[in-house]
Amino acid sequence: MRIIITADLHYDVARSKGPTEAIAEEICRKGGDVLLIAGDCVSTDLAMLDRMVGLFEGFRGAKLLVAGNHELWTCGGADSLHRYEVELKEACERNGVHYLDDAPFRAGDVAFVGSVGWYDYSFRPSRLSIPLRFYKSKIAPGAAGQFNHHRHLLEQFDDISAAGRDVTTRWMDGVRVKLPMDDIAFTHRLVDKLRGHLDEVHDSAQHVVAAIHHLPFHELVPRSLIPNWEFANAFMGSELFGEALLDYPKVRHAYCGHCHQLKRCRRRELECISVGSTYREKRYEVLDV
Ligand SMILES: [Fe+2]
Ligand SMILES: [Fe+2]
Helix, strand or coil: CEEEEECCCCCCCHHHHHHHHHHHHHHHHHCCCEEEEECCCCCCCCHHHHHHHHCCCCCCCEEEEECCHHHHCCCCCCCHHHHHHHHHHHHHHHCCCEECCCCCEEECCEEEEEECCCCCCCCCCHHHCCCHHHHHHCECHHHHCCCHHHHHHHCCCCCCCHHHHCCCCECCHHHHCCCCCCHHHHHHHHHHHHHHHHHHHHCCCCEEEEEECCECCHHHCCCCCCHHHHHHHHHCECHHHHHHHHCCCCEEEEEECCCCCCEEEEECCEEEEECCCCCCCCCEEEEEC
16 A cells, blocks of 8 residues: 655645645656645635645545644634634545544555644743743743733743843744633643544554654754744644554554654654655655555
């Protein structure tokens, strides 16, 4: 069975449009049994998902998809949980795509599980000594003063390091993602759901392939000494997803996206690859099982 894995196509972003169309054409021409798309296809406008999936019309195998954080972006404060659990599922169904966040998929003796993954700030850099309240608000100390609703974060100032005061990152999930729970609760909810899906398929499958949009292992987190980039590492993922995968030894291949860097790591028998598409250059991986 040949599995093609890609991620971060960002078809709604102008500079990603041409590269996405080119890689879709290549993937359709080469073919495969399963196409696995590991999140961040589009963002607020789900009609774009129909158009993106249409690019893969010539792919004859099954098409599977997990959500990315960008698919949870909404306008006007609409509920991202509803988007995640209902609207994306409907969008996949009308396009003939299996939505792995909703249910596992079976193809012969290979099972597929997936999740958007999420973050609990555990990948935040200790080096910057920025208090947790800034990560929870998804804005760094150097930018918080520019927004009335974030200014209270600076009321206590002496616990912010000198280096931290210069960091100006905003993580835009803080503006675009509206969940009825905090990020840590959402992370746990998703990990529990992933474990449920693994329980469903693990006994009857010979191989389990996983797709998690966010990073499940710290080795995959981009290494940068630029403080504005380091701040963003808090939102890269959580090892809770990796721990869940490692509890199921038939999971020997896992794929993620989100960080836009190609990286690999191995934990015991599990190889995990972040696919590494950027906005301008798209990539895919091939797995034969
Ligand atoms: Fe992305
Ligand atoms: Fe992402």
